[in-house]
Ligand SMILES: C[S@@+](CC[C@H](N)C(=O)[O-])C[C@H]1O[C@@H](n2cnc3c(N)ncnc32)[C@H](O)[C@@H]1O
């Protein structure tokens with residue numbers, strides 16, 4: 001091939017061009033909690049006095065309106081109200097928020113609308129109010145059913161409060177996720193098993209199991225508790241996969257387990273590199289246009305966010321970064337992804353992913369068939385090793 005032809009091919013691999021845009025989701029961030037947990041690096045802030053509920057909803061609506069010109073003609077296929085502790089907000093405010101969204105952008109009739117709730121800030125009456133406002137899925141931050149573990153995690157709720165909140169959520173929504181964590185301070189395999197087995201017994205259609213990680217800028221990072229070692233945590237992960245498979249859950253994403261037909265549509269949209277608007281303090285989003293993929297991000301501090309005028313800067317993602325960005329999400333899918341998903345979601349040619357995939361296959365990190373790419377067990381366990389292969393030079 002001539003140098004000019006090679007140059008043309010390389011240029012072609014750098015050109016983003018979409019024939020159809022990905023599905024669009026909306027993430028809404030509500031940034032306050034009763035108390036900051038020592039392991040948490042999310043943009044969550046301890047409540048000080050009364051919260052400015054109405055003012056914050058007004059700021060969210062301003063924020064949403066500022067994004068509308070970027071998504072004209074599109075429909076929302078899911079909404080996720082996360083935090084922080086969204087269940088601190090009265091139902092009337094969630095109703096006002098969803099009504100404002102609905103009035104400004106069409107929402108698909110069967111859209112999944114999830115809200116996060118903390119068992120320490122959960123009431124049956126409020127749950128019914130959220131449901132009447134349009135929320136149809138609740139995600140409960142249970143973490144553990146062991147009071148000693150909850151204390152070690154600095155949580156404000158007890159195991160019994162968690163059990164009660166799950167019962168209320170199942171009665172009100174049916175479509176419920178429980179967040180559990182494992183690899184906790186002083187936790188043994190038997191303790192982790194007891195948590196998972198109890199979590200599976202409530203009949204919720206979805207369960208997430210996260211290994212506790214020590215994140216920079218958290219209390220646990222500067223004062224690390226004694227955690228189970230690497231092998232013990234790996235044993236816990238294997239136990240969780242086997243135990244939940246036995247209870248009828250499908251393991252479909254690194255930390256996600258669902259009964260058949262109940263996978264989280266909103267999160268699947270992230271992992272299949274779909275588009276999403278992110279509104280609220282510190283929220284970020286990703287949008288595709290005919291010839292580029294962009295990211296947008298909001299001011300982190302709630303007080304500054306409230307004072308902002310609603311203008312949003314969008315930054316195009318360089319084409320050479322897209323293979324890594326795509327894999328950062330898609331490599332979490334236990335069943336893998338169709339080969340044509342990469343061009344469909346990045347607007348690049350399929351060949352742009354090839355060098356990384358070839359190296360990953362040689363390293364035993366992915367396996368491939370004619371039209372499917374799937375992380376191997378090794379690839380799932382050593383995600384960083386896999387992802388490194390897709391970093392731009
Ligand atoms: C965005 S948080 C918010 C949920 C809610 N505020 C709560 O904590 O109850 C979602 C989930 O991430 C998990 N999580 C948070 N920090 C973590 C960490 N450092 N390591 C592992 N999982 C974490 C927890 O299971 C938590 O329920």
Ligand code: SF4
Pocket residue numbers: 032033035036037040041042044083084085118141
């Ligand atoms: S309740 Fe959730 S969001 Fe709030 S500090 Fe704890 S882990 Fe973070």
